[in-house]
Amino acid sequence: MDLSNFRILGVPATIYYIPNFITLEEEDCILKHVYSVPKPKWTCLSNRRLQDYGGVPHEKGMIPEKIPDWLQEYIEKIANLNIFDGKKPNHVLVNEYLPGQGIMAHTDGPLFFPTVTTISCGSHTVLEFVENNEKRDKICDLLLERCSLIIVKDDMYTNYLHSIREVDSDNVSGCANLNNCTTKYLLNEQLKRGTRVSLTIRHVPKVLKIKLF
Ligand SMILES: O=C(O)CCC(=O)C(=O)O
Numbered sequence: 001m002d003l004s005n006f007r008i009l010g011v012p013a014t015i016y017y018i019p020n021f022i023t024l025e026e027e028d029c030i031l032k033h034v035y036s037v038p039k040p041k042w043t044c045l046s047n048r049r050l051q052d053y054g055g056v057p058h059e060k061g062m063i064p065e066k067i068p069d070w071l072q073e074y075i076e077k078i079a080n081l082n083i084f085d086g087k088k089p090n091h092v093l094v095n096e097y098l099p100g101q102g103i104m105a106h107t108d109g110p111l112f113f114p115t116v117t118t119i120s121c122g123s124h125t126v127l128e129f130v131e132n133n134e135k136r137d138k139i140c141d142l143l144l145e146r147c148s149l150i151i152v153k154d155d156m157y158t159n160y161l162h163s164i165r166e167v168d169s170d171n172v173s174g175c176a177n178l179n180n181c182t183t184k185y186l187l188n189e190q191l192k193r194g195t196r197v198s199l200t201i202r203h204v205p206k207v208l209k210i211k212l213f
Helices: 024-034 069-079 154-158
Strands: 015-018 049-053 091-097 103-106 115-121 125-131 138-144 149-153 160-164 169-171 190-192 196-202
Touching: 015 138, 024 069, 024 115, 024 196, 069 091, 069 196, 149 154, 154 160
Parallel strands: none
Antiparallel strands: 015 149, 049 091, 091 196, 103 160, 115 149, 115 196, 125 138, 125 160, 169 190
């Protein structure tokens, strides 16, 4: 796959957006696995739920845990894009957002290799990038359609904050990647959010030698 075809132009370096990275059948399969785990696998936060696969990243090093085969398939698919400087992703964070839920502005920080990839399942969302300053000046909004993959690297990874607003629907008109999307949206079209499950797939460089099963 020639990634340069998927680069989002007009935003700081570097974002790639690949619509239909997975099929609807693959999306269905991911959702079935995500929702078939025992309850304690979920970590419940005030504004979303999450699951960790591969271990819990820590500044002293991650204690590695085996990633289930159903997830390994998507790790391979992303590793084949050669965006991790020859390293293979070893951590997956699953986030579930109900309509109206989101995530506060943050950077992914030094625990991860400075590349982050996210597959969206079940619903679209809008990811917002802002300056890392007091004013939080807006850089861009990106529409993440279901089944898409977004790759964030370089300056966009290190120097800008990203967030998802806590709203039920999104006006997609201002999104910087509309030309790269699968659908042609109407001016000021408002998209109602459903439940979205995202898989954030990254490489954690600092891994301890101990193994948990
Ligand atoms: O769900 C997403 O698309 C973003 C997740 C995220 O930013 C994170 O988990 O750090």
